[in-house]
Amino acid sequence: MMKVLYKNRLIGVLAVLMALVLTGCENDRRYVGKMHSIVVFHSWNDQGEEGEPFREAMEEALEFHKMYANVHHIYMDMLSHTPDDIDKNYWAAYADSLKKWKPELILINDDPALQWMLRGKHDEVFREVPIIFAGINTLEADVLQDYMNLTGFVDKIDVVHACEMITNLTDERTIIIELDNYDHDRFLRELIQEDLADNPMFIDNSDFHLDLGSPEYQEATKDHTCVMMVSCQNPLLFVDPSKREKCIETMKELMRNAQDYTFLQVKYDVYSNTLQTRSGRPMFTCIREQFSNEDDPRIIGGYFTDTHTQVFEQIQYAANILEDGQQPDVMPVSLHSKQYLIDQNAIGKFNNRDKHRPDMLTGLREVLVEGWGEEYTIVNTPFYLKSRRYWIAGVVLFLIVFFVVGYWLLKIVNKRLKVYRDQLNEEMEEAMKLRRNILSDADSAVWKSTQNSIQFTSDFSKKHGIKRKLKLSEFEKHIHPDYLKEWYKLKNFRTDLGRRRIRLMVEFQPGTGWHWYDFIYNVTTEASFRWELNGLIISADDVMNQKQQLIDAVKDAKEVELKEKFLANFRHILQEPLQTVLKNARNIISNSEEQTEEQQEAYNQDLHHGATELIANIDALVAEVQPIVETADAEQEQTLETEKI
Numbered sequence: 259m260m261k262v263l264y265k266n267r268l269i270g271v272l273a274v275l276m277a278l279v280l281t282g283c284e285n286d287r288r289y290v291g292k293m294h295s296i297v298v299f300h301s302w303n304d305q306g307e308e309g310e311p312f313r314e315a316m317e318e319a320l321e322f323h324k325m326y327a328n329v330h331h332i333y334m335d336m337l338s339h340t341p342d343d344i345d346k347n348y349w350a351a352y353a354d355s356l357k358k359w360k361p362e363l364i365l366i367n368d369d370p371a372l373q374w375m376l377r378g379k380h381d382e383v384f385r386e387v388p389i390i391f392a393g394i395n396t397l398e399a400d401v402l403q404d405y406m407n408l409t410g411f412v413d414k415i416d417v418v419h420a421c422e423m424i425t426n427l428t429d430e431r432t433i434i435i436e437l438d439n440y441d442h443d444r445f446l447r448e449l450i451q452e453d454l455a456d457n458p459m460f461i462d463n464s465d466f467h468l469d470l471g472s473p474e475y476q477e478a479t480k481d482h483t484c485v486m487m488v489s490c491q492n493p494l495l496f497v498d499p500s501k502r503e504k505c506i507e508t509m510k511e512l513m514r515n516a517q518d519y520t521f522l523q524v525k526y527d528v529y530s531n532t533l534q535t536r537s538g539r540p541m542f543t544c545i546r547e548q549f550s551n552e553d554d555p556r557i558i559g560g561y562f563t564d565t566h567t568q569v570f571e572q573i574q575y576a577a578n579i580l581e582d583g584q585q586p587d588v589m590p591v592s593l594h595s596k597q598y599l600i601d602q603n604a605i606g607k608f609n610n611r612d613k614h615r616p617d618m619l620t621g622l623r624e625v626l627v628e629g630w631g632e633e634y635t636i637v638n639t640p641f642y643l644k645s646r647r648y649w650i651a652g653v654v655l656f657l658i659v660f661f662v663v664g665y666w667l668l669k670i671v672n673k674r675l676k677v678y679r680d681q682l683n684e685e686m687e688e689a690m691k692l693r694r695n696i697l698s699d700a701d702s703a704v705w706k707s708t709q710n711s712i713q714f715t716s717d718f719s720k721k722h723g724i725k726r727k728l729k730l731s732e733f734e735k736h737i738h739p740d741y742l743k744e745w746y747k748l749k750n751f752r753t754d755l756g757r758r759r760i761r762l763m764v765e766f767q768p769g770t771g772w773h774w775y776d777f778i779y780n781v782t783t784e785a786s787f788r789w790e791l792n793g794l795i796i797s798a799d800d801v802m803n804q805k806q807q808l809i810d811a812v813k814d815a816k817e818v819e820l821k822e823k824f825l826a827n828f829r830h831i832l833q834e835p836l837q838t839v840l841k842n843a844r845n846i847i848s849n850s851e852e853q854t855e856e857q858q859e860a861y862n863q864d865l866h867h868g869a870t871e872l873i874a875n876i877d878a879l880v881a882e883v884q885p886i887v888e889t890a891d892a893e894q895e896q897t898l899e900t901e902k903i
Contacts, residue, residue: 294327294580297361299375301368302526303335306551307565308367315566319573325581330359336370337527345378356383363576366391366410367568368526368547369442376401388579388586392572392594393546393563395525396445402591409586411571413594415446415524415544418453419561421460421483423598424542427559430520431479432470434512436533437525438491446524447487447496460485465497466504470511485522488512490533523548523557540608550637555604559634563594571595603638705777707748707791714795722766738763738772748777752786761798774798835875838868 298316302308313331320327332352334344364387366372372391375384376398384405391410402408421433435450437443447464454462461468461478464487468475478484488509489495497505512519517538526547534541543549543560546568551557571594578584703718711729719726724736730749737745744760751758757780765772779793 292326295359295361296327296363297330298365299371300333301336301370304333307546311565315569319570323577334371341374361387364389365572368393369395390572390575392568396442406587409589409591411592411594413563416561417450418457420522420544423561425483431483433485434519434521435487435524437487438489454485466501466508550601555607558604559600561596561598563596567595598634600634600636601638602636702796705793705795709789724766736764736766751781751791755781774802835868835872
């Protein structure tokens with residue numbers, strides 16, 4: 259039964275795993291089935307908003323609409339290349355890439371790229387694939403009739419709202435708009451003039467009917483803002499012939515004092531011209547291309563469509579076409595949403611660069627301090643300004659954590675300090691005990707020496723009947739003459755750095771006997787410089803007595819060794835000749851009557867020979883022992899001399 263149960267469970271687990279695997283495969287198939295190919299044509303290069311910010315916004319928009327796509331970007335850089343240049347030198351490469359990528363949708367951003375596409379001979383590509391344009395300022399109405407696969411968003415330049423923003427945030431009453439003489443510029447001039455004519459708060463001085471700085475100009479700008487459209491490339495192109503002289507004088511004034519005027523940017527390709535780059539005031543814009551540029555933050559704000567909004571609106575139409583199957587011809591051309599934007603990073607860098615003009619951003623400061631939410635959207639803002647409540651809460655939380663952790667660490671440190679202090683107190687108490695043991699009797703004491711005197715403790719001086727403080731010459735009289743050499747080392751301690759010990763024989767009172775003392779001291783650089791030395795004096799009588807007892811024991815041992823050796827040699831060397839003498843003498847005495855003269859003569863000769871050999875052996879033994887005795891005496895004298903040192 260249990261085996262069947264385990265088998266059923268195992269089958270269930272395998273079934274669940276198989277279902278998950280099949281589900282994953284199905285998701286992969288769906289993912290592959292919905293993978294789209296999108297090509298994006300950019301009018302400009304990949305610097306600033308067109309680069310990483312644009313790509314990040316597109317990824318976010320695709321994820322928001324749950325679309326999967328391979329996105330290919332083509333940067334046409336039409337600030338540097340004309341349409342003819344692109345047709346001659348780049349279109350072949352673009353066409354090859356389009357064949358390889360096989361796009362299901364084409365996105366075109368900003369006017370130059372769209373105008374190139376409409377005016378070029380590329381119908382075989384751009385009429386077959388749905389196209390969504392965005393960020394377009396000018397759009398001809400009949401284009402939609404010729405291109406049924408074309409739709410998108412128009413980004414109408416709104417100068418009035420931008421000028422109102424400048425008036426509210428600064429104290430400026432003169433706003434300069436710089437344009438050139440292309441068709442796009444002519445359209446923008448007409449659009450701006452229509453907007454200004456409908457708003458009584460603004461004066462269009464593009465015809466130079468008011469002289470800059472004149473009394474009439476000052477009076478007119480008390481309650482109104484003067485807007486002037488000028489051209490550096492061809493200043494007289496749009497000017498009435500009767501006002502050309504005023505135009506020339508006004509352009510000279512603007513050239514000389516461009517740093518004192520506020521400029522409003524309405525087109526990207528004029529940004530590199532003369533007047534705007536000379537301005538010393540913050541710039542505003544009606545378009546998105548140069549806003550929020552970290553490398554060149556000259557534009558601090560404007561009323562326009564930001565990159566995030568433009569991309570999201572463009573991808574919304576893309577989702578309708580690719581996911582929902584709508585046709586571009588039934589999707590209306592819409593207007594981009596706009597908003598007031600302020601770049602906090604550009605303001606900070608502008609203030610650091612122009613601290614001599616603190617009155618320039620009076621109204622803007624009020625917005626940055628008070629108006630964070632409703633009317634203005636502030637980008638590149640530090641977190642502590644953008645989310646004050648969260649910032650304050652974070653700071654409070656950080657302080658709480660900091661104090662809690664600090665208190666905990668302080669307790670740990672105090673605990674370790676207490677352990678360290680207790681250990682240090684024990685070591686100090688041990689050192690004091692050792693010092694008290696060392697100085698427990700009057701024969702041991704602390705002493706202090708200077709250049710001319712030596713000073714002892716009161717107990718030591720009382721016991722030995724000397725003054726507590728003595729001159730070095732007086733104390734020198736109490737030292738045995740044989741140890742004055744060691745005493746001179748102590749007197750001249752300054753050149754002998756390090757820990758030292760010398761042993762002196764001292765007699766403090768005449769007739770009391772000589773005693774041994776060890777002087778222990780440490781010579782440091784400071785002590786040598788100040789000529790002050792501190793140390794200990796410890797009685798060494800017991801040590802010397804022990805050494806003398808050791809010397810005597812060694813001497814006695816050597817004497818015993820010599821005696822034993824002498825007796826052993828004496829017995830060995832004298833035994834044989836002495837036995838010969840005794841044998842011959844016994845023979846002579848015992849048989850004297852029966853012996854002949856010849857026999858007695860032979861015995862006498864043997865007796866004489868044995869006695870002579872015995873005397874020779876005795877002399878040899880004495881000669882052998884005498885060097886050993888002399889060596890022992892010499893070693894004893896050398897040991898005594900060493901102990902004195």
